Structure formats: C-alpha cells, structure tokens
Amino acid sequence: MTVSVVLFTSDLRVQDHPPMRAALEGGGEVVPLFVRDPAVERAGFAAPNRLAFLADCLRDLDQTLRGLGGRLVVRSGEVVEEVSRVVRQADADEVHMAAGYTAFARAREAGLRRALEAEGCRLYVHEGVGGVVPPGDITPQGSGHFAVFTPYYKRWRAEPPRTPLSAPQKLRVPTGLRSEEVPGAAELSGVSPGLAPGGEREGRKQLRYWLSHHVESYEERHDDLAGDATSRLSAHLHFGTLSAREVVFRASRGGGPGAAAFIRQVCWRDFHQQVLAARPEAARQDYRSRDDHWRRGPEAEADLAAWREGRTGYPVVDAAMRQLAHEGWMHNRGRLIAASFLTKTLYVDWREGARHFLSLLVDGDVANNQLNWQWVAGTGTDSRPNRVLNPVLQGRRYDPHGAYVRRWVPELAGLGGAAIHEPWRLTGAERAAYDYPDPLIALPEGLARFRDARRLLPPDVFDAEST
Numbered sequence: 001m002t003v004s005v006v007l008f009t010s011d012l013r014v015q016d017h018p019p020m021r022a023a024l025e026g027g028g029e030v031v032p033l034f035v036r037d038p039a040v041e042r043a044g045f046a047a048p049n050r051l052a053f054l055a056d057c058l059r060d061l062d063q064t065l066r067g068l069g070g071r072l073v074v075r076s077g078e079v080v081e082e083v084s085r086v087v088r089q090a091d092a093d094e095v096h097m098a099a100g101y102t103a104f105a106r107a108r109e110a111g112l113r114r115a116l117e118a119e120g121c122r123l124y125v126h127e128g129v130g131g132v133v134p135p136g137d138i139t140p141q142g143s144g145h146f147a148v149f150t151p152y153y154k155r156w157r158a159e160p161p162r163t164p165l166s167a168p169q170k171l172r173v174p175t176g177l178r179s180e181e182v183p184g185a186a187e188l189s190g191v192s193p194g195l196a197p198g199g200e201r202e203g204r205k206q207l208r209y210w211l212s213h214h215v216e217s218y219e220e221r222h223d224d225l226a227g228d229a230t231s232r233l234s235a236h237l238h239f240g241t242l243s244a245r246e247v248v249f250r251a252s253r254g255g256g257p258g259a260a261a262f263i264r265q266v267c268w269r270d271f272h273q274q275v276l277a278a279r280p281e282a283a284r285q286d287y288r289s290r291d292d293h294w295r296r297g298p299e300a301e302a303d304l305a306a307w308r309e310g311r312t313g314y315p316v317v318d319a320a321m322r323q324l325a326h327e328g329w330m331h332n333r334g335r336l337i338a339a340s341f342l343t344k345t346l347y348v349d350w351r352e353g354a355r356h357f358l359s360l361l362v363d364g365d366v367a368n369n370q371l372n373w374q375w376v377a378g379t380g381t382d383s384r385p386n387r388v389l390n391p392v393l394q395g396r397r398y399d400p401h402g403a404y405v406r407r408w409v410p411e412l413a414g415l416g417g418a419a420i421h422e423p424w425r426l427t428g429a430e431r432a433a434y435d436y437p438d439p440l441i442a443l444p445e446g447l448a449r450f451r452d453a454r455r456l457l458p459p460d461v462f463d464a465e466s467t
C-alpha cells in the first residue's frame with residue numbers, strides 16, 4: 001500500500017488542492033503535514049498577525065480533515081529535516097506539494113528533492129500555490145517576464161480558467177504520528193485587535209458572500225475608502241485557504257463589469273509573482289533605479305516614526321495607517337496614498353515602508369508587498385514613476401464625506417464634511433480644540449524636494465495636484 005505525505009505550505013485548504021488529489025489517487029494512506037519552520041520567522045516572513053491567522057487556518061484544516069476520517073500532522077523545525085523525519089516515521093513512498101516561486105520556496109524544493117532521494121522517496125511538485133497562471137507560463141517575445149501589466153493581463157485573461165477540483169471525501173492517516181499544538185492568537189503578542197479570523201471555512205463563506213452581494217458594484221466602488229466595498233479576500237489568497245484559480249473561475253461565471261474588474265485585480269498577484277520569480281533581488285533592490293538618495297538621519301527617522309504611528313497631520317494618511325495597526329489590513333486606496341506620502345512627499349526609502357507593512361499586514365507577502373511599494377515609489381513597473389498623490393485631493397475624492405477619517409482618527413470626528421481633510425485651515429481657537437498634529441511638511445515643499453531629488457522639471461511630476 002502506498003503511503004504519501006502531502007506537504008501543505010501556502011495552500012491551507014482541501015478544496016481545489018492538486019497535491020491532495022494526486023496523493024489520494026494512489027489509494028493508500030496519506031499524511032497531511034504542515035511544518036512550522038523557524039527559518040520563515042528568521043527571514044522576516046512571519047509577523048504576529050500572520051501567525052495568528054495561520055493558527056486559525058491550521059485548526060480549521062485539522063477539523064476538516066478529521067471530518068474526513070484523518071487529521072493534520074503539525075511539526076516544528078527545519079522543513080527539509082522534518083519532512084524527512086515524517087517520511088521515515090510513516091515509511092512514506094511519496095511526498096506531494098505545490099510549487100512555490102519565491103527564492104525561499106525554490107531553495108526548499110531543491111533541498112527536499114536532495115534529501116528525499118536519499119530516503120528513497122519521490123517528490124511530486126504540482127501546480128503552484130497561490131496563483132492562477134504560474135510564472136514563466138506566459139512570456140513576451142524576447143524576455144522571461146512581463147514588465148508592464150496591461151499586455152500581461154491581456155495574455156493572462158486569454159488562458160481558460162480550469163474547473164476547480166473537489167475536496168476529498170475520505171482520508172486514511174497512518175496511526176502513531178506525533179502532532180504539535182499550534183499557539184492561537186491569545187498566546188501571541190502584538191496581534192492587531194481587529195484582525196479577521198482565518199481558515200478555509202471563513203474564506204469560503206466570505207467568497208460566497210462577496211460573489212452574491214458585492215462583486216457587481218466593484219468597478220464603481222472599489223476606491224470608496226469608507227464603503228469597504230472590496231472583497232477582503234487577500235489574506236485567504238495569501239494563505240491559500242482559497243485557491244486563486246477557483247476565485248477567478250467562480251467570479252468569471254457571474255460575468256458583468258464588476259466581476260471583470262475584480263478578476264483584473266486578482267491578475268496583479270500573478271503579475272508581481274512573475275516579476276519576482278524572474279528578478280528575485282527586486283524584493284530588496286530597485287527594479288528600476290531612479291538614482292534615489294533617500295533621506296536619512298534623525299529628521300527622516302522622526303518623519304518615519306510619525307508615519308508609522310498615524311500622526312503625519314494628513315488625516316487620510318493617518319486614518320490608513322491606523323486602520324493597518326488596528327486590523328492588520330488596509331484598503332488598497334489607503335495603501336497607495338500612505339505609500340506615496342512616505343516615498344514621495346517625505347522622500348523616505350520604500351524599503352522602510354515595506355518593512356513596516358510586512359510587520360503588520362495579514363496578507364503581507366514578498367511579491368505583492370515589495371513590488372507594490374516599488375510601483376508606488378516609482379522604482380518598479382509603473383509607467384508614470386514620478387506621479388505624486390496629493391493626500392488632500394485623494395481624501396476629498398475617495399472619502400468625500402470624511403467617514404473613513406472619522407472612523408480611524410476619532411480626535412477629528414467633530415469636523416464636518418470634506419473640511420476634515422485639511423484641519424490646519426481651522427482658525428487658531430478652533431484648531432486648539434483638536435488634539436491632532438500639524439502637517440509634517442507642507443505639500444508644495446514635499447513636492448519640490450522630490451522634484452529636486454529626482455532632478456525633474458516641473459511637468460515631469462505627473463498628477464501631483466489631480467490624482
């Protein structure tokens with residue numbers, strides 16, 4: 001009888017799970033395994049919010065597997081050593097896992113291949129975790145990856161979505177294998193108080209709700225900061241409690257402009273993943289250098305600290321930063337505004353902002369975080385690298401009634417309408433009634449500094465006033 005190990009990584013689900021499907025085809029026993037590798041924490045990929053969400057995912061997966069007659073085996077340690085140990089203990093013939101495309105995932109796969117060969121056990125790597133189209137599957141002529149989103153998207157959407165695989169009906173796990181308890185959110189420190197729960201069950205509930213109630217209005221409402229009219233599926237896609245292929249498959253069955261706009265947005269994940277797979281150093285280095293000499297020293301440090309704390313004096317920036325601290329998640333429009341403010345208006349290195357986001361974001365991942373930061377900083381794939389978002393105009397446009405600011409910056413809650421976006425315009429006495437900081441810098445001053453730093457002529461700074 002064949003014994004197979006299914007190694008779960010960022011695919012913590014039973015629905016649409018090719019490694020599980022392949023392992024069950026052998027007809028024998030299956031060991032569903034998850035390894036908590038301290039190297040992930042050392043590499044800075046772990047953060048309290050993601051660990052708490054992960055704990056929910058593992059508990060949920062274990063519960064689901066128990067319902068099928070099995071269970072999840074959890075181990076801690078270096079992943080190659082632990083998988084080899086479980087293979088020996090279960091006398092397994094095969095290991096099945098999904099392909100990953102980060103430098104870490106590739107090293108893990110290579111290490112496993114070597115170690116398992118020595119154990120006389122075969123490693124099967126199935127279609128990738130996370131994405132819809134694996135990096136390298138679609139490429140432009142003469143290059144290994146697309147550097148511009150729109151042509152990538154045109155090719156990507158021409159790929160027919162595959163029908164999702166169903167969940168297994170039954171599972172037999174060998175007896176006698178030790179499994180560890182996973183610390184839950186209550187045992188972890190630094191978890192955001194408003195963090196959403198994790199797990200496949202939650203993800204599926206949210207997906208059903210999203211597709212039946214809100215996706216239709218996505219095109220018009222996705223930038224409405226207060227309306228919270230986006231899917232909030234990012235953490236589920238990151239941990240693989242939902243398969244991106246299934247999300248796209250189900251959304252595309254609905255049709256309509258809302259679904260099309262939503263699917264286009266999901267494509268950004270694959271776009272960034274294929275950039276990072278081709279250029280792994282873009283996690284740390286400029287994808288396209290603009291010869292920046294970012295501000296350093298005590299003043300820049302103080303600005304960075306104020307930005308992190310949500311005390312820049314620009315209400316919409318501060319609201320976004322406080323949402324991040326409270327929920328471990330931030331609205332995409334907030335991410336764009338906050339990142340533009342740090343890298344352009346304050347002219348602080350995008351890596352500082354990316355590090356802070358990764359320390360809190362429940363959906364934080366290297367490809368999407370680092371490359372979105374680079375996109376905003378103008379060192380990435382944006383074809384308008386010098387655009388600067390004006391936080392007042394952005395606030396007026398995407399939070400016209402100030403409801404988002406009022407929610408996250410309660411000290412300004414007494415201010416009515418769009419005036420909330422410019423509290424410094426209040427008269428002295430009115431101003432004194434609000435315990436809220438003055439702006440770190442006047443916007444024209446920030447713009448001039450950025451223009452000088454990038455040696456731009458005034459017309460080169462796109463949309464400074466209008467976007």
Ligand code: FAD
Pocket residue numbers: 222230231232233234235237238262265266267268269272330331332333335336339357361363364365366368369370372373376
């Ligand atoms: P929706 O608007 O409902 O979009 C659907 C899905 O599409 C999202 O769940 C997400 O998986 C994907 N998506 C949407 N926009 C993008 C995008 N610009 N790039 C890549 N994928 C996208 N997203 C992450 O998943 N992880 C990150 O670490 C991350 N860091 C970011 C940092 C910055 C500075 C910026 C500007 C954006 C970042 N994003 C990141 C992208 C985007 O902000 C989030 O994916 C989105 O806000 C998640 O909310 P949602 O699920 O409601 O999105």
